[in-house]
Amino acid sequence: MPKVFVGMSGGVDSSVAALLLKEQGYDVTGVYMKNWSKDLPGMKCPWADDLADAKRVAVKLGIDFEVWDFEKEYHEKVVEYMLSEFKKGNTPNPDVMCNQEIKFKLFFEKAMGRGADFIATGHYARVASPSRLLRAVDENKDQTYFLYRISEEAIAHTLFPVGEMLKPDVKKLAKEHGLHNAYKKESMGVCFVGEVGMKDFLKEYIDIKPGEIREIESEKVLGVHEGAVFYTIGQRHGLYLSGVAGEVNDGLPYYVVAKDLEKNIVYVSKNLNDSHIWTKELKLKDVLMRGEAKDVLVRLRHRAPLIKATFDGETLHFQNEIKRPAAGQSAVIYDGEICLGGGIIA
Amino acid sequence: MRMIYLDHAAATPVAAKVLEAMQPYFLDEFFNPSAAYLPAKKVNADYEAAKGEIAHAIGAKGNDIVITAGATEANNLAFTSISENAKVLYLKTEHDSVRNPASRFKHEEVEVDQNGRIVINDLKQKIDDDTELVSVALANNELGTIQPLAEIATLIRAIRIERLKNGNTRQLLLHTDASQAMNLLDINVARLGVDLLTLNAAKVYGPKGVGALYVAHDVRLKPLTLGGGQENGLRSGTQNVPGVIGFATALKLAKEHLNGNRKKYAEFRKILLDEVKDYELINKKHALDNFVVLCFDGLDAERLIYLLEDREVYVSTGAACAASKGVRSHVLTAIGLTDSKINGSLRITLGETNTKEQVHEAARIINEVVASEKARIHA
Numbered sequence: 001m002p003k004v005f006v007g008m009s010g011g012v013d014s015s016v017a018a019l020l021l022k023e024q025g026y027d028v029t030g031v032y033m034k035n036w037s038k039d040l041p042g043m044k045c046p047w048a049d050d051l052a053d054a055k056r057v058a059v060k061l062g063i064d065f066e067v068w069d070f071e072k073e074y075h076e077k078v079v080e081y082m083l084s085e086f087k088k089g090n091t092p093n094p095d096v097m098c099n100q101e102i103k104f105k106l107f108f109e110k111a112m113g114r115g116a117d118f119i120a121t122g123h124y125a126r127v128a129s130p131s132r133l134l135r136a137v138d139e140n141k142d143q144t145y146f147l148y149r150i151s152e153e154a155i156a157h158t159l160f161p162v163g164e165m166l167k168p169d170v171k172k173l174a175k176e177h178g179l180h181n182a183y184k185k186e187s188m189g190v191c192f193v194g195e196v197g198m199k200d201f202l203k204e205y206i207d208i209k210p211g212e213i214r215e216i217e218s219e220k221v222l223g224v225h226e227g228a229v230f231y232t233i234g235q236r237h238g239l240y241l242s243g244v245a246g247e248v249n250d251g252l253p254y255y256v257v258a259k260d261l262e263k264n265i266v267y268v269s270k271n272l273n274d275s276h277i278w279t280k281e282l283k284l285k286d287v288l289m290r291g292e293a294k295d296v297l298v299r300l301r302h303r304a305p306l307i308k309a310t311f312d313g314e315t316l317h318f319q320n321e322i323k324r325p326a327a328g329q330s331a332v333i334y335d336g337e338i339c340l341g342g343g344i345i346a
Numbered sequence: 347m348r349m350i351y352l353d354h355a356a357a358t359p360v361a362a363k364v365l366e367a368m369q370p371y372f373l374d375e376f377f378n379p380s381a382a383y384l385p386a387k388k389v390n391a392d393y394e395a396a397k398g399e400i401a402h403a404i405g406a407k408g409n410d411i412v413i414t415a416g417a418t419e420a421n422n423l424a425f426t427s428i429s430e431n432a433k434v435l436y437l438k439t440e441h442d443s444v445r446n447p448a449s450r451f452k453h454e455e456v457e458v459d460q461n462g463r464i465v466i467n468d469l470k471q472k473i474d475d476d477t478e479l480v481s482v483a484l485a486n487n488e489l490g491t492i493q494p495l496a497e498i499a500t501l502i503r504a505i506r507i508e509r510l511k512n513g514n515t516r517q518l519l520l521h522t523d524a525s526q527a528m529n530l531l532d533i534n535v536a537r538l539g540v541d542l543l544t545l546n547a548a549k550v551y552g553p554k555g556v557g558a559l560y561v562a563h564d565v566r567l568k569p570l571t572l573g574g575g576q577e578n579g580l581r582s583g584t585q586n587v588p589g590v591i592g593f594a595t596a597l598k599l600a601k602e603h604l605n606g607n608r609k610k611y612a613e614f615r616k617i618l619l620d621e622v623k624d625y626e627l628i629n630k631k632h633a634l635d636n637f638v639v640l641c642f643d644g645l646d647a648e649r650l651i652y653l654l655e656d657r658e659v660y661v662s663t664g665a666a667c668a669a670s671k672g673v674r675s676h677v678l679t680a681i682g683l684t685d686s687k688i689n690g691s692l693r694i695t696l697g698e699t700n701t702k703e704q705v706h707e708a709a710r711i712i713n714e715v716v717a718s719e720k721a722r723i724h725a
Contacts, residue, residue: 055648055649055652056652056655059649059652059653060652060656062722065649
């Protein structure tokens, strides 16, 4: 019987992944990765409940279950990376980093050291022999956007049991097998930030330094903010602008178009055609590719539509102007349904 | 009811008579006890009478108790009796609602033996001239171990006299949390010799969120909540009239059932000990009769809980709050159990919802579940 360690988060997807592996005859051990357990103001970290959910399912399936503690490594590799990126004015994606450094590196290596033939997770993605990462059957749930940086070695030894399924069928299967978490609410956003939101999380770690909000065209001061790091380019929501005396407010929303981290100034504009918002090319850094292609498909956000582009190994060129994603986010590159890799938007 | 509930130390259902006694005070008798008109005065009189009954149940007067929202608040309130630079001592096996307020002061933990009983000599050694409070639960919430409170009180009294002889006027108080003991022990504050005593309605078939702190005459507390000055200024806020009426009724019923309970739970406990197979009994001596802690060394008790849950048998490992934090029980650690034994320990707490048939059935189901886990491991 091939031996597989399946990462179980307590959610329905990884529970069904474990169930399918068990049914397929693997020697399955469920593992809860304890990456974060700290409560934040206004939000109790649900790790203990999630762990209990995962364990309850493992017991129901009659499989072994273990807790692997990666809190120290998660803090070093994911949280500190995230904070340093924010401090540089970028908008990083910690989930991409978590998959690269924790789930498909530390977890993978530990499992292999324990004699595993495979690891498995509840991600919506597929693997084609020997080491190609493919988008999930359920296009709506595809999670390759978060997985593009994992190594070929890990891909070659990974199973994504729910990647062949549609989400409603996953839920149905969970219900049919009496798994209590079939209807558990999906975790949203970054797991440890949860519902309090990134801004509240960052406030715990980054000092609040008030600064000016200026209109980019006129340099006019429109209001104040709590720190430029808390704002993302393209953001519309959450700008508390005071009106400018003597001007008629036309009611149009402002967008963040630029930040000056040194002077702690956030620049905004009402002009939706502002050149800061639109671009025809994106320069990437930390490019990681598992194959070559010139004419590619690109995804700029999880679940965003695929856009045609050409890639020269460093820069993506688009036919039409696209809304510029924030620096620090990922551009993920596909050749058909193969996820070739991608890079971090510079 | 098909389910077999064996976790009465975590929560008890509200007794029918308790609910019945409370109901009018949610509906017709809803008045604020502090209001001026006669119907409100009547509610106030009923409230005070109920407080009197609660106090009477432990050999005290209504004025000696402060109503709180449960035992945790009562324990916290008890710690307001001491001065800032004082030292506090508490038993190593105390509940977090004692350990956490104690941690704000100079504090030390008093050792227990392998049965979870206080090591009196250790207490004696640790009481120094700065010690103002000693907190020892009458019965432990994970093991049911009953502590020799009267013996502790005798020691404390002797030290007080010694202090006065030496011109040290610092107070030395004895606090006990009696939450788990109320169904099986006849509690009397004078006999126990305590200065502060915590009660909890939720553990005696009363409503959740209602508790009380007995406070001896010469003990001065500071309020945790300020406002309209209710409860002699020690706990402001409109009184929880139905809760207190329910609490009084629940304590009255507990008193009535005391002797019958002891006999009944001793018999139930024996059935479990006779019929469950291949375990080690953890709380062998000095335990409340309704507490049965069984260790299946080598097995994972949490897995057993989920397997039993599937069969509608509800038990726990240690305290519910400790389990939800995913930490190993400090109580089982304190009595010197190995990690492997702690992981294999199940806490069964019997109560009013149980029948003899249920206990036989529970033993049978536990045996099946344990056998299935052993089979899985050896497969």
